Structures are given as C-alpha cells and as structure tokens.
Amino acid sequence: MAALTGKVAVVTGASSGIGRAIARRFAQEGARVFVADVNVTGGEETATMITEQGGEASFIECDVAVPEQVRAMIDRAAREGGKLTTLVNNAGVGGVGKPLEEIEPDEFRRTIDVNLGGRRARMAPEDADRAHAAREAKAAMQPIGRQAQPDEMAGAAVYLASDDASFCVGSIVVVDGGESILHNIGPYF
Ligand SMILES: NC(=O)c1ccc[n+]([C@@H]2O[C@H](COP(=O)([O-])OP(=O)(O)OC[C@H]3O[C@@H](n4cnc5c(N)ncnc54)[C@H](O)[C@@H]3O)[C@@H](O)[C@H]2O)c1
Numbered sequence: 001m002a003a004l005t006g007k008v009a010v011v012t013g014a015s016s017g018i019g020r021a022i023a024r025r026f027a028q029e030g031a032r033v034f035v036a037d038v039n040v041t042g043g044e045e046t047a048t049m050i051t052e053q054g055g056e057a058s059f060i061e062c063d064v065a066v067p068e069q070v071r072a073m074i075d076r077a078a079r080e081g082g083k084l085t086t087l088v089n090n091a092g093v094g095g096v097g098k099p100l101e102e103i104e105p106d107e108f109r110r111t112i113d114v115n116l117g118g119r120r121a122r123m124a125p126e127d128a129d130r131a132h133a134a135r136e137a138k139a140a141m142q143p144i145g146r147q148a149q150p151d152e153m154a155g156a157a158v159y160l161a162s163d164d165a166s167f168c169v170g171s172i173v174v175v176d177g178g179e180s181i182l183h184n185i186g187p188y189f
Contacts, residue, residue, distance in 0.1 A: 002030035003162040008081040010034045010074065012064050013091030015042025020049075021150035022088055022157045027055030029158055034077040036062040037091065064091045086161045143178035 009026050013019035015037035027033045027050040035050075035057055037043040043059040050057035058080060062073035078084055139146050156173045159165055174180055 002028075003158055003164070004086075005030035007031040007085045007161060008034075008077070008083060009086035009088065009161060010036055010077050010084060011088040011090060012036045012062070014046050014088075015039035016046075018150045018153045019088070019090040020046045021154040022090060023057065024050055024053075024055075025151065025154035025158055026086075026088075026161065027057055028053070029162075031086070031161070032056040032081050033058075034073075034081060035059045036064070036073050036077075038063045064089075088157060088161075142176070143182050146177070148175070148177060 004026055007026070007030070009023075009031045011019050011023040011026065011033060014023040014033075014035040016039070019035075019037070020042070023033050023035050023046055033047075033050060033056065035043050035046045037046075037059070038061065040059070040061050043061065047057040047059040058077075060073045060076055062069045064070055074084070135147060153175055156175045160168060160171075160173060165171075
C-alpha cells in the first residue's frame with residue numbers, strides 16, 4: 001500500500017517550488033490533495049499535473065494572509081474531501097532574512113507588498129550574475145555542497161504525513177544539507 005493511501009491533504013503554496021513537489025509526491029503516495037495558493041495559474045497547473053498522472057487533486061484559490069479565505073478554503077476541502085488528515089503550511093514569501101519572532105508587523109507587510117504587490121523590478125544581467133554568485137555562496141555554506149531540489153523536501157513531508165510517523169508529535173525534521181550542524185545552529189523558523 002502507498003504511504004498516504006486514505007489521507008486527505010491541504011498543501012498551501014503548492015503553485016510552485018517545494019509546495020508543488022510535496023503536492024505531487026503526496027498524490028503519488030495515494031493522498032487526495034487540495035492545492036491552495038494565491039497563484040491561480042500555477043495552482044491549476046499543479047492540480048492538472050497530478051490528475052494527468054492519475055492522482056486526485058483540486059485547486060482552491062486562497063490567500064493565506066486573509067483568515068476568511070483560509071476558513072473558506074478549509075471548509076471547501078473538508079466538504080469535497082471528507083475528513084482532512086494533513087495540512088502542509090508551506091505558503092510563504094522570503095525577504096527580511098530573520099526569525100519570524102523578530103519580524104515587525106510593518107516589515108511583514110512590506111515583504112507581502114514587495115513579493116505579491118506586483119512591484120517587482122525586471123532583472124538585469126548584472127543582477128543575474130549577482131544572484132548566481134549568491135546561490136554559489138549559499139551552496140558553499142552547506143556541507144553537502146549544493147542547494148536542495150524541491151523534491152528533496154517532499155520525502156520528509158511524506159514521512160511526517162504517513163502512519164509511519166504516528167509517534168512523531170511536535171517533532172522537528174531538519175532538511176538542510178547539514179547547514180545547521182556546520183554552523184552549530186538550530187533549524188530556521
Ligand atoms: N527555497 C528555500 O531555500 C527556502 C528556505 C527556507 C524556507 N523556505 C520556505 O519554504 C516555502 C516554499 O519555498 P519555495 O522555495 O518553494 O518558494 P516559492 O516562492 O516557489 O513558493 C511559495 C509559494 O507560496 C505561494 N504564496 C505566497 N504567498 C502566499 C499567500 N499569501 N497565500 C497563498 N499562497 C502564497 C506562492 O504563490 C508560491 O506558490 C516558503 O514558505 C519559503 O519561505 C524556502
């Protein structure tokens with residue numbers, strides 16, 4: 001039997017990247033998946049990818065920063081999918097580069113504005129060079145010597161959502177290529 005047979009999962013931020021990889025792997029493992037995201041095009045694409053491969057998925061448009069939309073999304077998922085077993089809170093935007101508890105409300109709003117407000121600057125070639133250099137530098141920080149692929153996050157998510165993790169309560173699974181060990185720091189939150 002597949003690892004997630006009978007599970008009904010909501011994966012937020014599943015229009016791209018890690019969330020999409022998790023949604024696809026969950027479906028491959030037998031879960032019924034609800035793809036929740038503000039990005040309609042990407043979200044529908046993820047759901048289509050899953051159904052075309054024989055999995056069960058629906059897209060629900062949802063901005064996780066708006067409580068009414070989250071409630072409506074969860075209500076719809078429960079109505080259509082039955083008892084929800086799994087919620088992957090993956091949606092998010094980067095930017096301020098510090099722990100959640102240190103982010104001021106105005107910084108948080110600014111991050112949302114910058115990332116979702118459509119004020120994105122076009123990337124110039126020199127920016128691309130800098131971005132490449134930054135990625136190389138970040139990869140060098142990790143003992144494994146490279147950055148992760150989205151699917152490398154999905155394996156841990158499958159385990160945590162499965163019955164194999166039945167005694168994992170409040171557990172933290174670190175998937176960071178060894179970075180936290182190298183720098184003797186805890187996982188990022
Ligand atoms: N990639 C990394 O190195 C890394 C490292 C640490 C943490 N993370 C976190 O992992 C998660 C996924 O990262 P990723 O690299 O796949 O990023 P990504 O940008 O590819 O995916 C983020 C997804 O969240 C969605 N999203 C953003 N704001 C939303 C909102 N308000 N409501 C609903 N959906 C929203 C986006 O549309 C997108 O589909 C994010 O929360 C990110 O902060 C990523």
